[in-house]
Amino acid sequence: MISEPTGSAGHGMPQPAVLRASLLHCDDCQRPARFLNPTRAAELAAVSRSTIYYWMRRGWVHWRVLPSRRRVICLESLSHANSLLPVEAGEDTRKAG
Numbered sequence: 001m002i003s004e005p006t007g008s009a010g011h012g013m014p015q016p017a018v019l020r021a022s023l024l025h026c027d028d029c030q031r032p033a034r035f036l037n038p039t040r041a042a043e044l045a046a047v048s049r050s051t052i053y054y055w056m057r058r059g060w061v062h063w064r065v066l067p068s069r070r071r072v073i074c075l076e077s078l079s080h081a082n083s084l085l086p087v088e089a090g091e092d093t094r095k096a097g
């Protein structure tokens with residue numbers, strides 16, 4: 001079933017965070033990879049920013065420092081790091097409200 005969307009897309013369509021990543025060469029991946037700043041990386045991995053920095057210290061994610069001295073994280077490595085997360089036994093930190 002093919003139906004053209006009738007609504008006008010207009011400008012200013014929100015872009016997924018992933019698309020706003022910078023494409024840089026990753027020494028670890030040995031190919032161009034998308035890099036995100038720690039804030040975006042934390043959002044994407046659904047962890048806190050301190051967790052991202054922890055992963056960076058442990059070398060669980062690829063990261064590099066931009067000429068502007070900002071640190072950015074390789075998106076490829078981020079998915080790996082996420083799977084490396086230790087499973088916390090039955091700990092549910094969700095809070096209602």
Ligand SMILES: [Zn+2]
Nearest residue numbers: 026029062074
């Ligand atoms: Zn990488």
